[in-house]
Amino acid sequence: MTKAIKLLTALPPPQRERLMALAREVSFPEDTRIFESGGVADRFWVIRSGAVSLDQRVNDLRRVTVAGLGTGDLLGWSWLFPPHRWDFGAVAFSPVRAYEFDAAAVLRLCEEDPPLGMALVRSVAEVLAHRLETTRGQLMEQYTMHRRSGAL
16 A cells, blocks of 8 residues: 655645645644535645545435545645535534635646746646555455454
């Protein structure tokens, strides 16, 4: 398995500095719902400290945790792709401090600075590829456990 990509450290220093000029420091108390699946994805965060759980609603009463994020991780990528709606929900698993970025401002910056835009898209793509690989591994592990138990 490849190492997790951390968005800010993946960007070259000049691009990272330009992006960080748009950052706003925010915090979320434990158990705060940061966003809900299907909501408007108009921002994203880089976690400075704490833990966030990504979840998917199974039905009106049940949610399933699909991933955990921590320090340095990108929270939210749906802002980058139409229709700009969250694919998952997110909740603060512990108190969280993060850098928050307004998506529209970041997209304008990317248009003004194409090398920054390319570096940012490439970094987000690497984050997504890593998460997909991790999820695939977890699904295979679950499949193997269920198969051994005779559940399949």
